[in-house]
Amino acid sequence: MAAFTIAVAKGRTADQSIHLLDSMGITFQQLTSSSRKLIFYNSDETIKLIFVKGVDVPTYVAKGAADIGIVGKDNILESQADVYEVLDLKIGTCKFAVAGKPGQLLDTIKPLTIATKYPTIARNYFSRKGKSIDIVKLNGSVELAPLIGLADVIVDIVETGNTLRENGLIILEEVEPISTRLIVNKASFALKSQAIHSFIQEVQKNLT
Ligand SMILES: Nc1ncnc2c1ncn2[C@@H]1O[C@H](COP(=O)(O)OP(=O)(O)OP(=O)(O)O)[C@@H](O)[C@H]1O
Numbered sequence: 455m456a457a458f459t460i461a462v463a464k465g466r467t468a469d470q471s472i473h474l475l476d477s478m479g480i481t482f483q484q485l486t487s488s489s490r491k492l493i494f495y496n497s498d499e500t501i502k503l504i505f506v507k508g509v510d511v512p513t514y515v516a517k518g519a520a521d522i523g524i525v526g527k528d529n530i531l532e533s534q535a536d537v538y539e540v541l542d543l544k545i546g547t548c549k550f551a552v553a554g555k556p557g558q559l560l561d562t563i564k565p566l567t568i569a570t571k572y573p574t575i576a577r578n579y580f581s582r583k584g585k586s587i588d589i590v591k592l593n594g595s596v597e598l599a600p601l602i603g604l605a606d607v608i609v610d611i612v613e614t615g616n617t618l619r620e621n622g623l624i625i626l627e628e629v630e631p632i633s634t635r636l637i638v639n640k641a642s643f644a645l646k647s648q649a650i651h652s653f654i655q656e657v658q659k660n661l662t
């Protein structure tokens with residue numbers, strides 16, 4: 455039986471996550487970022503890897519279906535999962551921002567309508583500022599919303615800034631920096647302490 459299970463987010467950070475494990479000498483046969491297979495074992499079968507959507511990684515870890523997760527801070531914050539966040543892997547770096555049309559004022563509109571894929575993060579940010587908001591939950595192409603009057607502003611991930619630029623939008627406020635993190639199930643952290651701590655130490659050694 456594997457000593458522990460690790461859930462790795464599919465999507466744009468998968469290659470870098472797999473590369474990090476590779477650099478630690480942990481390889482999984484047939485695992486590539488485009489794999490359709492979902493469960494993998496390393497060569498001595500001490501580690502089981504499951505390959506899941508980023509948005510689901512915190513759920514697998516919080517519920518103990520996986521002991522460790524490799525996933526974006528955006529998904530951790532949005533899920534509000536009760537897990538330990540132990541390392542910043544410094545990959546998938548981007549940020550959350552409030553964005554909108556140039557000159558858009560945030561303080562004059564009440565309530566401010568916000569389009570986002572991340573309703574919890576948006577709600578928490580504006581509630582810390584004591585601002586009343588309405589959320590329009592979207593699943594993609596969020597930048598369209600202020601352009602066609604569906605929302606006043608968006609709360610979304612900005613990486614290169616190209617999507618904002620190409621749609622004539624600008625950052626109005628920065629919310630917080632985002633990157634890929636290592637998370638651990640709370641019970642596993644105690645019960646599988648030795649295996650998990652030595653894995654964390656190995657990851658730490660291989661961070662660039
Ligand atoms: N430009 C970016 N847009 C979105 N996420 C980014 C970006 N740059 C880095 N990231 C990080 O990459 C992670 C995975 O992004 P990706 O878009 O593949 O996942 P996703 O949001 O689950 O995609 P989808 O919902 O389209 O399947 C995000 O959780 C985030 O932490």
Ligand SMILES: O=P(O)(O)OC[C@H]1O[C@H](OP(=O)(O)OP(=O)(O)O)[C@H](O)[C@@H]1O
Binds near residue numbers: 616
């Ligand atoms: O600053 P940039 O480098 O342009 O990256 C930011 C964009 O990338 C993400 O969208 P994604 O590509 O996941 O597509 P989506 O609209 O389907 O969510 C994010 O939601 C922004 O739209």
